[in-house]
Structure formats: C-alpha cells, structure tokens
Amino acid sequence: MTTNPTARDTVLGRIRAALALAPTPDSEVPRVYRTGRTLPDDERLALLTDRLADYKAQVHPCTGDRTAEVIAGILHERGARRIGVPDGLDEQWLAAYDGEVQLDSADIPAPSLDALDGVVTASAVSCAETGTIFLDGSPGQGRRALSLVPDLHVCVVDLSSVVAGVPEAVARLVPERPTTLISGPSATSDIELERVEGVHGPRTLAVVIRTDA
Amino acid sequence: MRIGLFATCLGDTLFPEAVKSTAVLLARLGHEVVFPPDQTCCGQMHVNTGYQREPVPLVRNFAEQFGDASIDAVVMPSGSCAGSVRHQHEIVAQRYGDAALRAGVATVKAKTYELSELLVDVLGVTEVGAYFPHRVTYHPTCHSLRMLRVGDKPLKLLRAVEGIDLVELPEADSCCGFGGTFAVKNAETSTAMLQDKMRNIADTKADVCSAGDSSCLMHIGGGLSRIKSGTRTLHLAQILGSTRTAPYAPMEAAR
C-alpha cells in the first residue's frame, strides 16, 4: 500500500530522468569471491570457538548427551534462578536444571522478560569464519525479544549447522523469517574506538556447541 | 632505448638538479635521452584545481612533443605529473578535445613512466651504479603510491645504492599535506599534516629525506628549512645519479 501516489510518481520519474541524462552500461556482477566452501568438523569447531572467544563469548563444546548437564552448569554458575525458553525447545536440555522455567508466548509483554535471569535457545545456522550465530524464529529459537531482553543468553549450536563462511550461511537462511545475527555479546566501540562488551543486549553470551549433533 | 625526458615545469624551472640527474643517469645506463625543446607543463595543477578547458593546449602540446614514434618511452622525475599524463589527460581530451587529441593522448599515455617505473619495469635495472654514503629516509608520495602503484620500486633502487644507510620512515604512506593548491586553499590543515610528516622524518635521524616528486619535496623541504631541521630533501634521481666519481654535492640552497 502506498500512501502518497504523487510523491511516488515524482520520485520514480526523477530516477528515470536521471538515468536518461546519465546512462551507464549494464553491469555484470563478478561473483568470483569464495562461495560453497566446506571445512572438516574439527576445523569448523576450532574456527568458531576461536572467533567466539575473541568476542568474549563463553564457549562450551560438548557431546549431545551432555547438553542438559552443561546448560545446567552455566545457569547455576551465573545464578540464573528463573529462565525463559521458547516454544519448541527440546525439553531434555533442561532436565538437569532445577530453577524456574517460563515458557514464552506472544501474550507475555516483552518488557516483562526483563525479570528473567536468562534465556536458553537453539539456533538456525552459524558462520565459523566470523563467529556469527543466526537465529530465525523457528521452533526452539523464539521471538526476537526473548533472546534480547534477558541479560544472559545460553545458545545451543549443533556443529552440523556450522558452515565455513558468510556466503554459506546466507544461503541457508529463509529471507522472510525475522533473523538476528549474533556475534558475541552486545558491545560498543563508541568511546575512543575501544571495544567494550555489554551494552543493551545480553551482556553474557554462552554458546553450547554440540560436537556430535 | 630512445627515451623522451619530460622535465616538468616545476623541475625545469625550480628544481633542475633532479632533472639533470635523471638525464645523466639514463645516459650513463646507455640510453639515448631526448629533450623535445618545446615541452612545458602537463597541466596537472589546472585539472586538480578544477580547470579542464584551460589546460587543453598543454595536453595537446605534451602529446605533440612526445607522440613521435621514434620515442620509445617518456620519463619524468615526478609521480604526480606521470599520474596526470596517465589519468587526467584523457579526461580533458574526452571532454574538451577533438578526435586527434584523444588519439594523441592515448598514444603517449601508453609509454609514459615515472622514473622508478622506467628503471625497474621497463629497463629492468635496480642497481644503477650509485654511491651515496648518507643516512636516507624515503617518503613514497601519494600519487606514486596510490595513482601509479609504483610499490616498492623506489626502495628497491635505493637498497642497491652503495654506502647508503636507508631507514624506514614511520607512517610513510601518509600524505605530506601538499596537494598542489590544497596547501594554499587549506593552508592550516596542510600545515598540520606537514608537522606530523616532519616529526616522523625527525624520528629517523636521517641526513636526507628523499622522494620521487619535487613538488612534495618542495613542501617538506620548505617546512624542514623553516624549523631549521638538520635533514635536507633530495630527489630520488639525485641519489641514483650520485656516483663515486661524481658524488652528490649540494648545488641548490638547503630546502
């Protein structure tokens, strides 16, 4: 829907006029940068771990059978007594956690998420080279507010969902889903261009990498 | 090889020693140096200050003076003038020239080189028989570095000089602040840049700061002279032209 057809027609008319005044030949895009890269499991794990650590994220590699134990350990260590989880998260992952679990839903006002000590989510895909985790709102990942408002985000990454570089990761996305790229905890470089971790997003990002999942 | 020497208006008029050294060096290397007598100026200052109609006769004169097929290569001891010939003459010719000028500009552009390019790329020589027993630091100049992409060719030439004590210039790739009329129109910003360049030069404790462009050297040298620095400026050609039999001796006033 367009609210102001006159402005629309004027702007599009100006663009066409500009292109007529200064025509340029069509441009072929040379996509000869690296795409479709694959790396063995151990290299992807090492690269992702290195990048996440560089961003001051906590990294916890483990086998799938230890998921619940590792998550409980992180939550316990951070003193998280009340956490939020999205619909569709594997219940087994919280089997060892003895705190209160709030199942998120769209009816819960987002500001009230501020009262949670942390959140546990799954993830859609991760990029090893840049240390980036992609959340796309699929089951187990939740709405965007859930992984944003609480101060601790425990994010589970299956090694099989970790790809080498950015093009490989973008290729796996579903554009229409609301997608958040997370590369470490919230940070700023606004004061003297020195990186400081922890501003508005979760100040602690703990990544559980399941090496056999 | 038959090499056309373009002295540049600045070199011809104010800094002839650098041009002399270029001519002598090329002759010493066994090449025939020709100096088309009606050459004047490449028009760089005009174009860089925003004037493209006015330098048309200069661009035409350059193409006429050096277009002759008997001239195998054109050399100039200036990265910025070589940059002007290679990148700006065709802009001027496209916009305000005729077909003949466009053709002439294309011909001469293809055989135009800055001194270190000619020596290393075309003549394939890095050891030119020079002798220069002084402490030297090298400022690579913006147009040589980023317009012509001469890379480390000047340093290769300097490293091969006998007796030289070559020291790296900190933040070498930073502009000295000259920029032609920039140094007049934005004199204070230019001065701030020059001060940092001079501080870096002072840190090297070099006797000589060299470069491949007399205009940048005029700027840096003017600043060093004002602060009574112990470092003097000298064109790359003058170092390469200095030999055991004809060692460098200061001819021009300290600058």
Added chain:
Amino acid sequence: MSTFLGMPAAPPRSPYGTGNLRGDRKFPEAAHDELRNEQLRRNLSRATRTIRTKRLGVTGELPDWERLRDAGSAIKTDTMNRLPELLEQLERKVTERGGTVHWARDGVEANEIVTRLIRATGSRDVIKVKSMATQEIGLNEHLEAAGITPYETDLAELIVQLADDKPSHILVPAIHRNRDEIRQIFLDEIPGVDPDLDNVPAHLAAAARAYLREKFMTTKVAVSGANFGIAETGTLTVVESEGNGRMCLTLPDTLITVMGIEKVLPRFQDLEVFLQLLPRSSTGERMNPYTSMWTGVTPGDGPQDFHLVLLDNGRTAALADTIGREALNCIRCSACLNVCPVYERAGGHAYGSTYPGPIGAVLTPQLAGMHAAKDDPNSSLPYASSLCGACFDACPVKIDIPSMLVELRHQHTEQSGTTAEKLAMKAAAGVMSRPKLFAAAQKAASLGRAAGGRDGTISRLPASLSGWSDSRDTAAPPKQSFRSWLASAEGAATMRAAAGEGAGRTAEEPEEEQ
C-alpha cells in the same frame, strides 16, 4: 531517428535551508577553529589510528577481499542502473508482507510523514536507532518542534544528544570526545546517575544501559534507518553493535524506517557480499555483534505496525551525474574518514554536514548543491582534500573519491564565472602553451632569486600565498633552468661524458634478449 523533444529535466537537490547538509561557513574557516582544539586533535588521532590498524588486520586476512570489493562495486552499479524497478519490487514485497511504504521527495516531506505516523499512535516519545538519513533531514529537530521527544539510543548518538552537540563521524559520532568528557556529560545530563561514575568505558556504557533500559521497555514507537533493503524479498537490514537497534526494532508496537532510495539491493544473496564488506571496513571487526533482518510484519514477533519511508532528498540529482553517481554506492562504513589525513586533523564538524570526510565532500555537494547561495559553504568541500587517494584504497565498494573531487572542482569552476583564480589559470596556461614565452618566464623567475635571502630561501610570500609561507620556506629559483643548462656547453659536455660511460656499460653487458 525520431525527433527528441529535449532532454528530461535534471532532478532537484535537497531544498536549500532544510536538514543538515550545509554548514554555516566554508571548510577552511571551520577547520581553522577545529585545528586549534588540541584535545580534539589528540582524540581523533588516537581513535583513527586504532581503527585503521584493526581494519587492515581483518581485511588482510580475507584472501578474496579484492574480489569482494569488485562484487560490491558491481552490485551497486547494477542497482543504480535498475533503480526504478528495484524500488517498485521492494515496495510490492514490503506491502505483501503487511508493511506500508511511503515516498518522500525531500527531507521536509519525510519529516512530515514520520511525524504524522507517530502522532497516529498517540505516543509523545520515540526511541531512535542511529540513522544517517534521519540525521540528514533533521528529523529530531522537526519532532521536537512538533512536541515529540526523540531519544537517541546509540551510545555515541546519546552522548551527542545529551551534550547538545553535533555528530562528527558516520560510525562513531562522538569520536571527538574522550572518556573524561563523556563522563562529565553523563554526570551533567543523565538524571539520577551515580555521582561516583568514573571514566572507565565499561562503566560509562553501563550508565547508558541503565538510563535507556526504561525507554526501551516503555516507548511504543521507534524510528530507524536501514543499511540494506532487499528488493527481491522486501527484507530490511540494520547492522549494529550495542543491541539498541534490536531493542528498537523488536519491542515497540510501531516501527518507522527511513531509508534513502539508494540503499536498495537487488537480491537476498547480495548480503553475502555486504555482510563481509561492511563490518570489516567499518568497525574493523570480522562481524558486528548484531544484525537484524525483518520482512514486513511477523505475527507474534516484533512491531505489528511497520512503515517504510523511501527518501529522495537530492539522491536523484546525484544519480543524474555520470561521475557523481558513484557516491550513491556508499554503504556508510566510514573507512574513508578513518584513513583521511584531512579528516584526522580537521575533524567531522568542519564539513558542516551530516556526511563528513572524503565521502561527505563528494556526497554533500551533490545532495544539496554547492551553488545554492552566494559563497555556498558546500563549494569549499571538494577542495578539502590533498587528493592523496587513501580513501579510494580503503573504500569497500571502490568509490573513486579523488576523481570525483576533481570533477566537482571542475563543476564549481564552470559555475563560478570569471574569477581572479580562473584568470590566473588562463594566463598560466597561456604562457605554458607557448614554449618561447615559457622559457622567457623561466628567465624572469630566475631573476626572482633576488627575493631570496642569503641562504637562498624566501620566508615571506605575497598575501595570496601567505598561508603557505606561514610555515614553509620557499627556495629561490636557481640561476639556470634545466633547459638552459642542457643547451649550455657544461650541459652538453656532461651529457656527452655520461653517454660515453653508457656506451662502455652496454658494451660490457650484452643484451639479454640475444
């Protein structure tokens, strides 16, 4: 060939007297004051050095960096060539997904649209994600005049807003402030701040977090810009670090995004290029902490009322220039600012525009014009460069800023009628295009040696060149030009001797080709 009834009219620039695309004085005058601010010089020098080093590190580690730059440049050129159809596609996709698209011919119209949309929600407050477009059109000033309070939520924008200051950098708007100054601003301006707040950046960031938390949780409307808008899918993207962007894009009921028309990209796949180019060029990180992508409205997740305002404001005027058009390819990474020796000394305020530094010097005059008034300050921007070329090398989409500066200087001289400078340039060209006259002038110059002192240098030049001679000596002309020397007996003898030596050398070293 059919009769062509004239060329289409050139699109208009951003209206004079609106927005933040023109300072109140020319660059040299503004720089004069900034250069005297020692604190500013130190802050800028330190900050730009830090970021330069980081950027070189992370761009150097990608073996295909140059290929990514080529792709980024080509995608942008392709975008500009197909801009009408891409914008129509973007509009269609956003609308299909429940968003509303608005078109704004200029900043005034965009401000009115945004104000109307905020009023419709009943909110008197709005939280803002850092956005160059809304800075450019002066949205905050307009909202305040309309009784709506905008809260900047980016840390640096917050610092600037609290200090009633102006941004001086595209990425780090408070780059001109150091930690001590920021501490003082927070102590003075943030209600209820801890009076013992020290100058540790982490503590300053924590103070901002506490202050803004309540705004995020309670404000019903947000305004953002956009880094990219994907025509193929209608997806909008905001690239950020702190999480304030995520807060604004996720928590409010209504989201209004103001995007320049040049920010559209053809395909979703194009993000694979720009998500590599932008963070590495911008903050010098492999990836920025957070990037948000959204497509219209998603039920149960984020704002349920989404508006996209597509802004012209002089962009089509830039598009009408074959050379100048390239400035529209800019992805606002600010790498050119960080490598620019002029920016590093004079700072961002000297440019007088939302867009400072090398890209600002070519973008601002094209968006807003440089001959809109007598002695238009924007006409000084193309000259605020030594043409050193560092910006071209740093640009992730390979914008040839130096060539564009030279082009804009030409446009300026063409517009300026007869000036003393033009007459001098004509006279100089007149002399230099007549070799005999040139030789005579050289002789006259060498007579000027008399102006030199005993050491052969001139320390004072006439008024028009006094800016030069304030800090530089000028060598007096030598007694003989090169051409006179070459024509002299001494010159001839020297060249003969050298040629003799050369003949010996070539005889010793038979040519390798044989």
